[in-house]
Structure formats: structure tokens, C-alpha cells
Amino acid sequence: MAKASFDPQEFRSALSTFTTGVTIITTRAENGDPVGITANSFNSVSLNPPMVLWSLDKSAMSLSAFTNNKHWNVHILSTEQEALSGRFASRGEDKFKGLELDQGINNIPLMRNCTARFNCRTAFMYEGGDHIIFVGEVLNFDKTDLPPLAFQSGQYALAAKKPREGVQLSATPPPECSYTEDLLGYLAGRAHFQLVASLRNLLQSQKLDEQQFFILSVLSIQDNLTLDEINGFVDYTGNSVSEAEMEKLQEYDLVVRVNKDNDSRYLLTGNGRDASVKHIALAKAVEEQVIDQLGAGEVEALKFLLKRLIKVTDPGLPDLWSSGEEKNVKTSA
Known part of the structure; x- marks a missing residue:
């Protein structure tokens, strides 16, 4: 059979545009040691009988373990397990160190916190070019509601369900104008206001406004800030905080001002932390x-x-969640 003339790297790149899940497949070597690899070649074969397949490079160090052991487990990874995927894709380390394992129906390592798990037994093995294709009978399985980790074009990705074409927020057709409900600004803005509706009711019961909420939120994440630093963190709201507003929060016993190094700095009181x-x-x-x-x-x-979206539209605001050390590094760089 003649080989194709196209570039293998371009072929790999084209194949990588197909979005897949990410799995870790485990077995045991002949000496009983646990073996595991990351693979995205997993796929279903049949519902009746229940069968799945995956493939392994012929040059893989784990090939003999999988060809000599009829039993193996497939773990469909959740979004929480990206680091685990990287660990099992690398060489030269104890991949199972520190992992808590469950007891499955076989003696094969069975990892926790996955989106789904399948206990399998090899039914057939086929040569597929530079890979061996394993077709397995599913002996048992379980699943969770954890969202799955995805892989696309060489990068990890997240999967989300897409509404059917033509589905609109409104049941009536939109008016003839250029401002439609598909505008990103409208969607983000409406979602924001609907999400914080309950918060507004709580703020009213506390006799606070949204500006004061922003101040308390900032100080709950980073305390001991000057007024200029507080304003740097709330600048994205389009409003600036005045000393008069800080004095009002002091009157409410939510904030206290202290003088340090010739600067006035603000900290949350116990009542302020309770409110936050x-x-x-x-x-x-x-x-x-x-x-x-x-x-x-x-x-x-x-x-x-x-x-x-926040990253690509960020005008250069300071990072509220960075530590003081990180901020000093950025300033001196």
C-alpha cells in the first residue's frame, strides 16, 4: 500500500481539530506494578454487547503491559483533573504517588473524581499502522455529574452544550434594527443584572449601595489598602471612591482607617467581614x-x-487576587 504524500505534521494538525475527551487508561504490568497512560483515542464501538476501543503507539513503554494483561480501566477525566492528565502523559515519575484509588471489579487501578469510569477486558487487538488498537468488552461502569475535560488542537478545552439554531430569548421576532439580542455587550450586561438581583435586595436590607459593596468586596480580598489602591481595583465599574464614602462606612462600623507610613489605610472591621x-x-x-x-x-x-473576555478587554487594571509580593515584582520589572 503506497504511503500518502502529504506532510505528516500537517496531517497531525488537521486531526487535532477534532475535539475529544481526555482519558487515563490503567492496567498492571506482569510484576503487578500499576501502569497508566493519558489517551484521547478512546471511542465507543457497540452498545450490545457493550464495547469500547482505544489505541496505543507501538513504541510506547507501556505496550507490553497492555498486551499481556487482558484487563484495563478507562477513566474519562473531569475538568478538575487537568494536572492528572499531564502527569500520566509524562515519563520518569511515579504517576500513582499520592492517589487514592477505589476497588473495582478487577485488580486494576481505579481512580476517583472522574466524569465516568469503565472496567474492561480485551476482546480484540488489531494493528493499525504505527498503533495497536484495543477493543474491549465493558464489564462495569459508573458516571458522575462532573463536567468532562476536552482536548482540541493541542490544548485542553471545556465542553458546553450549544442551543439549537434559531433559539432566541424572546418568542417574538426581533424588530428591524441593528441592535440584536446576540450582541455580546447586551448578553453580558443582562446576565449580570439578573444574577445580582438578589444581591441588591440584600444590600438594601443592609442599607448599602453597590459602590459600598464593591469597597467591602475589595477589602475582603486584600485588606490594608490606601484609597488610591481601592480605586485602582474598582476602576472597571466607572466610579471612583471618595474619602466621604469611606467615612460613611466607618460610621457604619464596617471599615476602620489606620495611619501607617504616612498613609491612611483601610481595613474591614468584624462587622464589615460579617457583611462580606x-x-x-x-x-x-x-x-x-x-x-x-x-x-x-x-x-x-x-x-x-x-x-x-476579561483578559482581552483588560485596560491594564491591577490584579486583585495577586499577593503583595507578586505586585512588587510586577512594579520592579
Whole structure:
């Protein structure tokens, strides 16, 4: 059979555009040592009988373990297991060190916190060019609601469900204008206001406004800040914090001002921390409701995309979640 004339690297690149899940496949060597590799060649073969397949490079050091042991387990990784995927894709380390394993129906390592797991027995092995294809009978399986980790074009990715074409927020056709509901600014803005509706009610009961909420939120993450530093962190809201607003929070016994190194710095009081804890608890409760409705996978993908959106539109604001040491490094660089 004649070989194709196209560039192997280009062929690999084209294949990588096909988005797959990420799996770790485990077995035991002839001496009983655990063996595991990362693979994205996993696929289903048959429902009745239940069968799956995956492939392994003929040059892989683990090839003899999988060809000599009929039993192996497939772990479909969750988004929480990206580091684990990297560990099992590398060589020269104890991949199972520190891992808590479950007892499956065979003596093969069975890892926890996966999206799904399959206990398999080799039914057939085929040569497929430079790989060996393993077709396995599924003896047992389980699954969770954890969102799966994906792999696309050489990078990890997140999977999210896409609405059917033509599905709109409104049941009526949009008016003839250029401002449509598909504008990113509208979607992000409406989602924001709907998510914080419950928070506004809580703030009203605490006799606080959104500006004061931003101040307390900043100080709950990084305490002991000057007024200029606080303003640096809330600049994205389009509003600036005045000394009069800080004095009002002091009157409420939510913030205290201290003088240090000729600077006035602000810290949260015990009451201020209690107020912030209530804000965080409510935000997490709203998030749990969204997860129940959308699913954990969609929410994880949404967070990932929003972080990317924030990064590409960031005008250069300071990072609120960086430590003081990190900020000093950035300043001196």
C-alpha cells in the first residue's frame, strides 16, 4: 500500500481539530506494578454487547503491559483533573504517588473524581499502522455529574452544550434594527443584572449601595489598602471612591482607617467581614441555582470564557487576587 504524500505534521494538525475527551487508561504490568497512560483515542464501538476501543503507539513503554494483561480501566477525566492528565502523559515519575484509588471489579487501578469510569477486558487487538488498537468488552461502569475535560488542537478545552439554531430569548421576532439580542455587550450586561438581583435586595436590607459593596468586596480580598489602591481595583465599574464614602462606612462600623507610613489605610472591621460573608454566601447560593439549571459543565465553560473576555478587554487594571509580593515584582520589572 503506497504511503500518502502529504506532510505528516500537517496531517497531525488537521486531526487535532477534532475535539475529544481526555482519558487515563490503567492496567498492571506482569510484576503487578500499576501502569497508566493519558489517551484521547478512546471511542465507543457497540452498545450490545457493550464495547469500547482505544489505541496505543507501538513504541510506547507501556505496550507490553497492555498486551499481556487482558484487563484495563478507562477513566474519562473531569475538568478538575487537568494536572492528572499531564502527569500520566509524562515519563520518569511515579504517576500513582499520592492517589487514592477505589476497588473495582478487577485488580486494576481505579481512580476517583472522574466524569465516568469503565472496567474492561480485551476482546480484540488489531494493528493499525504505527498503533495497536484495543477493543474491549465493558464489564462495569459508573458516571458522575462532573463536567468532562476536552482536548482540541493541542490544548485542553471545556465542553458546553450549544442551543439549537434559531433559539432566541424572546418568542417574538426581533424588530428591524441593528441592535440584536446576540450582541455580546447586551448578553453580558443582562446576565449580570439578573444574577445580582438578589444581591441588591440584600444590600438594601443592609442599607448599602453597590459602590459600598464593591469597597467591602475589595477589602475582603486584600485588606490594608490606601484609597488610591481601592480605586485602582474598582476602576472597571466607572466610579471612583471618595474619602466621604469611606467615612460613611466607618460610621457604619464596617471599615476602620489606620495611619501607617504616612498613609491612611483601610481595613474591614468584624462587622464589615460579617457583611462580606453574607454577600459571598448569597453569591454562591445563586451560582448553585445556575449550576442546577445549566449544569456544572456549562457553568465551568462560561467561567472560562468570561475570564478570557476579561483578559482581552483588560485596560491594564491591577490584579486583585495577586499577593503583595507578586505586585512588587510586577512594579520592579
